[in-house]
Amino acid sequence: MNQPHTKIVIVGGGISGLAAAYYLEKEAEQKNLAVHITVVEKEAELGGKIATQRQDGCIFEGGPESFVTRKPEAWELCQALGLQDRLVGTTRPGKNYVLHNGRPAIVPDGPATFFSTPLLSAGGKLRLLKEPFVKPRANPSDESLGSFLRRRLGDEMVDHVVKPAIGSVYLGDVDAMSVQVSFGRFAEMERAHGSVVKGMFALMKEKRAERKASGEARPPKKPSFATLQGGLMELIETLAQQIEGEILRDTAVSHLSHTPTSAQPYTLSLSNGRSLQADLVVLATPTFVMADLLEDVVETAVISQLRDIPYNPVTTVNVAFNRSEIVEPFDGFGVVVPENEQSQLLAIEGMSAKFPHRAPEDQFVLRAFVGGQSSPELADLPEAELISLVRQELANIFGISAQPTQIHIQRWQPANPQPPVGHLAMIAEIERKLAAQLPQLYLTGAGLRGQGIPDCIRQSRALVEQIMTDLQSTTESLPA
Incomplete structure (x- = not known):
């Protein structure tokens, strides 16, 4: 008798959801468990906050631009996907600066x-x-x-x-x-x-x-930061190619219902008119989206806890210049801006200084951050005002008056979660309640236990281990 497939729906096609799908398929194959996975992503593009734009020889990152290698999960995933020859590391120690009296001062x-x-x-x-x-x-x-x-x-x-x-x-x-x-x-x-x-x-x-x-020799030193030759979107694209299950893009989940007595207890209604039946559901979305999806199936306290996790908006502005028109191109990885400075920026990153492959040799790319908790209204500025603000700030800080050759704007509303004191205990409490009320419904993502790319992958890998344990227990309890 053939083992029935466990139907799994993962809501969210960012790094957390795709990593969960990838590792679920790998682990299920190793443990001889039959699964069918469907990933549902509301945007036309996968990746969530990973957003790479390749244009005229430049690689612009709208979201995260690299990952730390001290946390091994992203590096290891790239290796597992066969991307080891595509990895690009920082080739020199990074110079980091703080704006001090309007000028960059190097961090000791x-x-x-x-x-x-x-x-x-x-x-x-x-x-x-x-x-x-x-x-x-x-x-x-x-x-x-x-x-x-x-x-x-x-x-x-x-x-x-x-x-x-x-x-x-x-x-x-x-x-x-x-x-x-x-x-x-x-x-x-x-x-x-x-x-x-x-x-x-x-x-x-x-x-x-x-x-x-x-008795091991000292391992080769890894770079502090790494990215991929085609930008971080290359990680997302490769994950999507290697996932065997179905990936639905440009499709939102409009409603989630739970019928405990049904053979497949979860029903997900989609924006395209289709509905999916599932044995198991993984929500890999921002926590406020989790709250919306769970509104009809779990107690109000859980919904409030998920919805009340704060997020702040940010807009990133990549600006490319002709290198020949810059008197002294900034050679640092970044400049951060204290609250007591007059600048309206949160930070500036030296995108092509950190990874020279991001721009042709005759180009120079900086990225400015606007908004955050201190000035959320600036993240919503009209495009012309936003560009004017950023160009004026770059002129004030670096003396750059040259005309940009390219500008790429990415707005995140909202952007990053802001986990308050007691957050981990609250998440553990939410998961306990969900396990009791909604068996085989799981959460993963940046709003839970860390928001960096390695943190998101780590959480999804840990979740897959938990799911495998639960599935094996369920399979072993079935009659022969």
Whole structure:
């Protein structure tokens, strides 16, 4: 007797949903489980916040532009997909800057720049050097990222360097954001070693000991950041090609219903008039979309919790120039903007400085961030006003008055989730309630346990392991 296929519907065709589909198919094949997967994406293009535009030799990224390799999940997925020869890493240490009195000041990366930096007063530098001797917090519960960093590093370091840097990534307020979600590794270092610095040294020592015990040579050093030759959309395109199940683009789920007594208890009504029956559903969407989909099938408290997770808007503006018209092309990876500066930008990234393949040799590309929690209204500026604002800021900061050769604008409304203090405990509570009320309905995505590309892949891989365990238990309970 042939094993019946488990019909799985994944709502959301971003990196979380596609990674879930890919790993579900791989794991099901290894465990000899028959599955049929359908991915439903409301936009015409897959990728979610990954949005690459290739134009006239330039590669513009509207969303994330690379991934960190310290978290291995994205690097490993690229390898598994056969993209190892397409990976491009940063080839030099990154120079990172903070806007200080209207001009970029380099972030200290060693003793020489630390003691000479204008970003910190003598007292601020002394306070930072005290980090290994600051007593850890006795209460192990979650706290805001700002609270954690101020305890460990001091107010000056947080306000002048860390806060603008983190704000340009998360687009939110470090004093409201959960440390467990955003920088859980540092919080764990404090718990285990009493200090972030001591924790980092302990981690390096542990890795050296592991290599020595195994007799392995030191592995080749990976670049700090990596992307793909064709942009990050190449990862999405390759995932879509290798997923054997059905992928529906430009199709929204208009309604989700649950009939516990049905053989396939979930019914998803689609915007194209079609409906899908499913044994198992994965929601890989922003949390407010999860709330909309679950509105008729779960208690109101869960809906409110999902809907109340804050998101902030942002608009990215890629601007290309003729290199010959730039007197001193910016050679840094980025400039972040503290709140006390006059600039209306959140940050500027040196897109072609970080990865030269993103532009022809005669072109130079910068990317500006506008909006965020501090100025959400700027993310909605009309195009002409937005371009004028960005060009004026680039002129003020870098002295660039040249006419752009290309401009690419990407609006995200909303953009990044802002997980508040207590977020992980709340997500765990939501998942417990869903498991009790809606068996075989699962959540994954940036709004849950981390929003970087590796974090999204990690969450989807962990979810697949859970689903495989649940499916095997269900299969074993079926009569022979």
